Amino acid sequence: MSGPVLIANRGEIAARIARSCRRMGWPSIAVFSDADATALHVGAADRAEPVGAAPPRESYLSIPALIAAAERSGARYVHPGYGFLSENAEFAEACARAGLIFVGPPPSAIRAMGGKAEARRIAEAAGLPCLPGADDALEEAAARIGFPVMVKAVGGGGGRGMRRVGRAEDLQGALDAARREAAIFGDDRLMLEKLVEKARHIEVQILADAHGNVLYLHERDCTLQRRHQKLIEECPAPGMDAALRAELGRRACDLARAVGYVGAGTVEFIAEAPLQADRIWFMEMNTRLQVEHPVTEMVTGLDLVEWQLRIAAGEALPFAQADITLDGHAVEARICAEDPARQFLPSPGRITALRWPEAGPDLRVDAGFGTGDLLTPHYDSLLGKIIAHGATREVALGRLALALDQCAAEGVRINAAFLAAALRSPEMRAAEINTGFLEAARKRLVEASMKEQAA
Structure with a gap:
């Protein structure tokens, strides 16, 4: 069942989604922050809706602003693209509450795979091989696993919250730095895994x-x-x-x-x-x-x-x-x-x-x-x-x-x-x-x- 698609993103991925919508005959709606009013992706869609100020938390990361834009535009679907809210279970649930169809997996799947530690446990249960690792007692786990190790933010992405640690004496500093960076995601939990060199x-x-x-x-x-x-x-x-x-x-x-x-x-x-x-x-x-x-x-x-x-x-x-x-x-x-x-x-x-x-x-x-x-x-x-x-x-x-x-x-x-x-x-x-x-x-x-x- 076709219908208007709100593209909850910007840049090349928003323009790319709009092209597929046009080829399929599905109307597309771009969103834009104040900084993107004349951006290429705005013109690529059939129409566009403003969603707020330039800072992402006031626009592309604002669930209320995006839902309001979808409701104003008469959208039936919401495509999140990648980045921003594309892997946010709360956004998927907010779309459902508003009667919108989220173009992505169910919130339960997003949550299950959203944290690296939980995803690892599910993968092991499904029979997938995993590297030696741990998400608690990290100092003891590192000594048991052996250096080098990779420290990771449990809720991180895009390479953030990751630190290579080659020696025991460097571990605490790496954990502190990774934890500060992980806090960007609202979750400062860390895990580590054996590092595969090259x-x-x-x-x-x-x-x-x-x-x-x-x-x-x-x-x-x-x-x-x-x-x-x-x-x-x-x-x-x-x-x-x-x-x-x-x-x-x-x-x-x-x-x-x-x-x-x-x-x-x-x-x-x-x-x-x-x-x-x-x-x-x-x-x-x-x-x-x-x-x-x-x-x-x-x-x-x-x-x-x-x-x-x-x-x-x-x-x-x-x-x-x-x-x-x-x-x-x-x-x-x-x-x-x-x-x-x-x-x-x-x-x-x-x-x-x-x-x-x-x-x-x-x-x-x-x-x-x-x-x-x-x-x-x-x-x-x-x-x-x-x-x-x-x-x-x-x-x-x-x-x-x-x-x-x-x-x-x-x-x-x-x-x-x-x-x-x-x-x-x-x-x-x-x-x-x-x-x-x-x-x-x-x-x-x-x-x-x-x-x-x-x-």
Whole structure:
């Protein structure tokens, strides 16, 4: 049952959701803070509603403001996008109380997976392997597990509240710092796990309907990160074979069934090379659409936003696991307003010029900003994403690097040239990467990007 969709988000994901709504013939309603009145995502929707002042807690994180906007606009559905309130069970419940359909899993599933410690217990009960860890008596647990360990905020996300600890004498300081950062989420509880050195980050995309069907849409490799936040993602993961893919997919679907999951979601794993079943452990589940979902769309031919909406409308998935294809390879780069030469420091300001590459059959551009837009410190630095497809990984990497060469900005600094250098690096070409690669190789990649720009 179609109906108007309020998009409770901003930037590139709001514009991307509006495109799927328009293709499906579903009216879309954008929301905007005072700082975003002329933003690209506002014009991408059929109409728009104001939700408050620039600070997120007064606009995009204000449940009353968003519900009021939905009621004013006559929306039937609320799509939360990612970030902000996308994994907030209270928001999903508020939508239900207002007679709105939340485009996401039930609040019970959001709560079950929202805390890393509880998610870990549920995953273990569902048969998923987990790293040695603990969420109480952390000093004693660290000594028992052995260093190095990773300290994590139980309710954290986006890499916040995480600290690597290599020695016992550094543990207390790391716990204090992580606890202060965790307080941002309103929950200062911490946990720790055994640290996998030179880890790879692999995640499985799942779709589940309300009729008992749960499918996996292959895996993504999200290893290239800075500050525990992803910058380059690809599908499929290098080194993954069909048998291991099926095993990871089964694990992800088992967890989804264990929490009564409905909608699109992602089960994340930490892996140690070489990839094999006993060297891949459950990390967490994201109960929402991921930033990197386009690489899955490029190789499967499925529109994940469309299926989020159709599932929310009560439709059953019309395809089986055997129908999910894997056509070629796709790679995504996140274009951010930041300066890699200065430790990825954000670069807010007025965009006086911004050039995106031209999209085509094998090149997708999900832009959230353009020339003239103002980037304020209130929000994330993500400007948009460029996604390349190829028959092979080598072709996809090369196509994306060339597309990044075409990106240019004035007024703010962007990371496009740095990401192009990363794609061309021998480590990336050989898939000999780990979650610390970008930060360890940052100076070398910055120098390579500067040489490329000067050539």
